[in-house]
Every structure is written in C-alpha cells, then in structure tokens.
Amino acid sequence: MKTALQLQQRIVAFIGGARDDFDALALEVFAFQFERNAAYRAFCERKDRTPDRVAHWTEIPAVPASAFKQLPLTCFPPDDAVTEFRTSGTTQPCSGRHLFKTLDLYDAAITPNFNAHLFPDGAKMPLLSLVPDDPHSSLAYMIRKLGARCVERLETVEQPVCLLGTAFGFLKLFDDGISLRLPPGSRAMETGGFKGRTREIAKTELYEMFEKHLGIPPTHVVNEYGMTELSTQFYDETLYVGHQSDVKHSPAWARVRVIDPQTDEEAAPGVHGLLRIYDLANLWSVMCLQTEDLGVREDDGFVLFGRAPGAMPRGCSLNAEALLSA
Amino acid sequence: MIATLDQLREAVRRVLDARQFLLEARRTDAIVKALAAAAQHWLPPSSPWRAQAVEQAPAVTGFSTEMVNEAIDRIFGAITAESLGVFLDRELGDRRALDEFHPHGPAQARAFGVPLIVHWLAGNVPAPGIHSILNGLLLRSGNVVRMSQHDTVFPRLFVESVREADPDLAMGVELLEWPHTDAALTQAAMAKADAVIAHGDDSTMAALRRAAPAGATFIGYGQKVSFAYLCREAMTVDQLPALAAAAAEDVSVYDQQGCLSPHVIYVEERGALSPRKFAAALAEAMGAFQARIPRGALTMEEAAAISTTRNGYEFRSASDRRIALWASDKPNEWLVVYEDDPSFAPSCLNRVVFVKPTDGGRRVLEAIQRHAARISTVGVAPISERTTEFAAQLARLGIHRVCPLGQMQRPPLWWFHDGRANLSPLVRWTELG
Incomplete structure (x- = not known):
C-alpha cells in the first residue's frame, strides 16, 4: 500500500506541475492496476500484454468504456469506495459506475486544467452553474469543487461571469428565449453534447446562440469533454489561443490517441477514429480507456466529434439502438 | 440526377x-x-x-x-x-x-x-x-x-x-x-x-x-430483424459443418443489411454437441464465407460500432465464462459472440452474430416477445413436428416467416413478404x- 500511496503522491505532484516522465509513470500505474484488478489482469493476459511485455505507454491495453457497466473496475475493495459516479444511461438500460478510493487525484486534476483553458488571461470572475446538483454526477462534483454557485436562472450582472452548463441545458435556456448582454469578458463552458436528447444542433449554431442570447461571442465559449469513467477533463483551446477552435490538448498527466477502428491501429493524420484516453489520475480504477467517441488528431491535439452512433442501417434492417429504443 | x-x-x-x-x-x-x-x-x-x-x-x-x-x-x-x-x-x-x-x-x-x-x-x-x-x-x-x-x-x-x-x-x-x-x-x-x-x-x-x-x-x-433457432436434434457431429455453413451464409449474405439477416442464433442445449461447439463451428464457417465472398466496405461509424462491440465482449470474456468470442484475424471481417444470456441482442450489423444457448423454444419466445413486431424471419433446423409447433407459436406473436436455416436469404417470389x-x-x- 505504501508504494501505491507513493505513486499517488507522485502523480499528484505531476499534476501540480512537478517534472516527471509520463511514460515511466504510466508503466508503473499499469503494473499496479494489473496486480490489483483481477478482471483487468485477465483481459491483459488474454491479449498477451502483461507488464513484462509492455515497454511503452501506447502498448497498455485499453478497457472499453462499457466494462464500467459490467463490474466495479477498482484496484481496491469496492466496499471501501468513498464516492461513486454514474454514467447517465442514454439508450443503454444500465449505467456505468466509477468508484473512488480517494478523490485526491480527481480533485487535483480539476482546477489546473480548468483554469488553463477558461482563464488563460488570469481573469477572476464568479462561476455560475446551470447544472443541477446530483451526488452521482461527476460533472456536478467538478462544478462544486470549482466553487461555482448553482443558479436556477440568469439575470443581468455588472461584472463578467463564467457560466458552466451542459449544451442541452444552454439550448433549453435559448429556446426559452433568454436575452441578456453579459459584460465583455464573460465566458461559458459547455459540455455533454446531446446524447439521447430530442433536439440536436450543430456546435456552430449553438455558439451563435450564445452570442445572440447572452452576448458571449464564440471566442469565449469552451467545450469541455469529460467522462464519468475518467478523472481528467479536456477543453477546447479557444480562449488559450484567442480564436474559436475545436482542438483539445491533453494536460501533462494524460494522453489521447485516435484509433482507426478499421485497422485497430493508431489512425493516420486526418483519419477519423475512436479516442483512446490514458489518464494517470485514474490510478485506482483503470488508466487506459477505450471510448466510443469519434475524433481526429489535429497537430498535437485532437478534435472531438462525439459518440459514434450505432452503425446506421441503410434501409429496412434495424440496428441495436433503433430496436431497443423502439 | x-x-x-x-x-x-x-x-x-x-x-x-x-x-x-x-x-x-x-x-x-x-x-x-x-x-x-x-x-x-x-x-x-x-x-x-x-x-x-x-x-x-x-x-x-x-x-x-x-x-x-x-x-x-x-x-x-x-x-x-x-x-x-x-x-x-x-x-x-x-x-x-x-x-x-x-x-x-x-x-x-x-x-x-x-x-x-x-x-x-x-x-x-x-x-x-x-x-x-x-x-x-x-x-x-x-x-x-x-x-x-x-x-x-x-x-x-x-x-x-x-x-x-x-x-x-x-x-x-x-x-x-x-x-x-x-x-x-x-x-x-x-x-x-x-x-x-x-x-x-x-x-x-x-x-x-x-x-x-x-x-x-x-x-x-x-425495418425488421431476423433470428435463427436450432433444435438439439440438429446438434450432431455429422450435421455440424453443414449447419454452420448454412448459418454463416444467412448471416453473411448482404452483410446483414437486409431484414432477413439473423442477428441471434439460439441453440438448444442438451444436444450431442453444445451450443458453444456450434459457435466455434460457425466462426470457422464465417471465415470460409469471408474468404469466398468478402464483407463490403465499412463506414467509420460501422467500423467503430463493430470495434466497440468486440472490445466490450473481449473484456468480459476474459473473466466471465458465460461469454466467448471468435473474431476474424483482420479486424471487423466477422465476429461470433457466444453469450449465455437469452435476451434478444440485436447486432451492430456487418457480419456480427450472437450465439445463445437456450433450454427450449419457450424461453426463446419469452426473449423475443417484446421485439416480435420487428421480426421478419426465423430460420430453424431441422424442420420437424416440434418446429412446426414452434412456428405456430411464432405466428401467434405476429411473425410471418419460418424457414429452414440456410434459406433465410432466399425467399421465393411468392413468399408472403x-x-x-x-x-x-x-x-x-x-x-x-
């Protein structure tokens, strides 16, 4: 246990800005998780990727996100969990569970990354959240930790504010006809997409509505990509680079690869694929997650397209999603 | 134009x-x-x-x-x-x-x-x-x-x-x-x-x-889907290769894009051969069919759906004995998932099929009942008195076509579409x- 805590402290320090080697840390985390998590170990053995055969972080086996729906993926007795976050089941009947032995890593990972992408200018302003509180929502937890104030509705303010909400929540606000001119410098973080919602719109259309309804230009709206199964969030570089951009970068303690599902190999530049995320802050669950989200590599970052829809049948056949939702 | x-x-x-x-x-x-x-x-x-x-x-x-x-x-x-x-x-x-x-x-x-x-x-x-x-x-x-x-x-x-x-x-x-x-x-x-x-x-x-x-x-x-049901009488060493080939053909023809393509093959337990054996034989037959008639091109979304399905079951199969899978050597050519769970599991299409053990037709009827309005064809083996009774029960659920395995994709001109x-x-x- 001492080694695990030392590893945790080392990762916390890395997140806090200490110099360290991602690859070396990743291999240590992998060896730790291989030893502590029987289901993961069995999976790695099946793939013949055991710690003695893995020489680089890119070779670490990725756990499919759906595995969180099947069993608690922990490196500790599940009964010892201090917190449980759940995925919002959309079309799937059961939700996934991410159990935490400690929130130290989760907490450490929230603020530096958020600040780097929402306040690269060092601005200080109140955070207002439109996300309903929910003890099992990782998003709600993150927003609490950031010290945001939950508001039911928005009103005119004198000083700039930073709004936090889901894309769907903001859209509802716009559909309800809100019309404010928030002070210049105000900004917004939107997240979550439209999974399973009745109304979907394009990102550009949504961002135009931020400007029209709230006076926040697209250069001040940032998309956040987070998952219940992870401990680290990813953000558009928009405010950081000073113009609207869909590119996200990993913080030092995480990596994102794009895997071409046609080959199961890393996608060539410009080729779309499924995002595979390596998150050292996921020390007590699984570090390497195979998401069901499509994206593409862009320079040294990535662009997220969102959840890959079930293969859409071209005609009279029916896919799983359609059948189960019928 | x-x-x-x-x-x-x-x-x-x-x-x-x-x-x-x-x-x-x-x-x-x-x-x-x-x-x-x-x-x-x-x-x-x-x-x-x-x-x-x-x-x-x-x-x-x-x-x-x-x-x-x-x-x-x-x-x-x-x-x-x-x-x-x-x-x-x-x-x-x-x-x-x-x-x-x-x-x-x-x-x-x-x-x-x-x-x-x-x-x-x-x-x-x-x-x-x-x-x-x-x-x-x-x-x-x-x-x-x-x-x-x-x-x-x-x-x-x-x-x-x-x-x-x-x-x-x-x-x-x-x-x-x-x-x-x-x-x-x-x-x-x-x-x-x-x-x-x-x-x-x-x-x-x-x-x-x-x-x-x-x-x-x-x-x-x-929009419809189809499935197959194999009785224990058919589960013999002699019949296995032909049955597996027939099932592979029904699954693979038109890459499951049509409504006659089976998504699930229910196999009765207590035959001479186990449902798991059938799944293994089916995998081999899927490979043989692929060698003769390759699967078509996939969109990124289709490939992602197969990849996600395969990864999910591969993870589970490592520590859950009720699950096994057989996948083509090259990604996404075909995938056979054996799962000891009677629920009707619609495939993500493009030659992905579930083999599920069952202790009899009654269980299958329970499992498919809620999807019955969406089911086109049921391939069975063998055609016998028992399967005739099964067909009558399927008819009561509103399913319109029961045919021999291997014939699912060959309805005659005069079939009742x-x-x-x-x-x-x-x-x-x-x-x-």
Missing part, C-alpha cells in the same frame, strides 16, 4: 401512357417470357449486365464485387418463366387471370393491375427493389420508382435489361431520384398513385403514408356473371 418537378410529372404521364397504349393489350405469357429472358441474360459470367453491375455497384452499395456477383446469381437465377408462372398462379389463382375472364366460383373474373404504382426503394439490399419493379411489370401497371442514393445501379440495370428484351414493356417504368426530404416532389409523384410500395425506416414509412392519396393502397415494408401477398393487393377485379 435529382429529378425536377416537371420531370417527375412527365414521368408519371409517360408510364400512364405506356400502360394505356403499350401494355394493356399485352398477354401475360409474353410478359413472363420477356422478364425471364431479361433475368437470364444476367446469369452468364460474360453477361454485360453482370459486368456493369460488378463495376458500378460496389462503389454505390458498399458490397464487395463477390457479393454483387452472388446477389446477381440469387436474384436473377430465381426469375424464370416457370417461377413467374407459379407466382401468378399462386397469387391470382391462374396465370391467365390478367388476360381474360376465367372461372371464379359460378361466375368469371378478370384481374387488372392498378394503373399507377409508386415504388419507394430503400437501397440497402438489391432484391426487394428488383422484385417490386418486377411485380409492377407483371401486372402491366405504370411504375414510378424512387431509387435510393444507396443503390441506383441495380434498378437501372435491371430496367435496361428488360428494355433489351422487350422495349415496350420497359416503357412501363420510370426511375427517378429525389431527396426524401423534398416533400413537393414526393407529393407530385404520389398525386395520382393507385398504390404505394414503400421500403424504409419508420420515419420514411410514416411520411409516405401521410403523402399517399387517401384511396391508394399503401404497402409498407418497415411481411405476411402479405405481393400481387393481389395491386390488382382490381372485374366479375362477369
């Missing part, structure tokens, strides 16, 4: 004229002869129709060239003068019913194809569209066909092959393309329709039903006496 409103109206006028001036006076045996000749021209390896389809269809439909060749053999091999004659006899009582009055009880009756049929094709698999056009031509109706962007090749080449065999007959069909979102064009096509035959998803079906004239016959073929006759809803009768 997207049709304009004027082109569409002109097309309607042309097929109605063709019907009135060229087709009405034709006799069935001549039409049967022409259609059979057109179909037979597709079959030789050197057929120009085949060559064009093989050249053009893969890019549009996504199917491999081998699959296109297989589709041609299946579709056109089944269209003969004999089978068309039997088809007419079965559906209209007598193949001459469209030519003359013939006995109808103590009186006489004669059938007339409705003047105008609008066909709305889905384009996922070629057979339904070709059969739809074939039916309209057999009945000497005027046919306006809205093709899907996913398959403009097969309908066009088929009509051209009919034109070669019988130019007048081909005047009875106009092929057009327009976006399904263009309500004005859809309305214009439908305005004079006596019958609408629609293939497609639920929203398309609902929209077309609304657009069809109040008095028109509406025949909708909505989604439980209905094909020609009789498209004719009107005149009685004499």
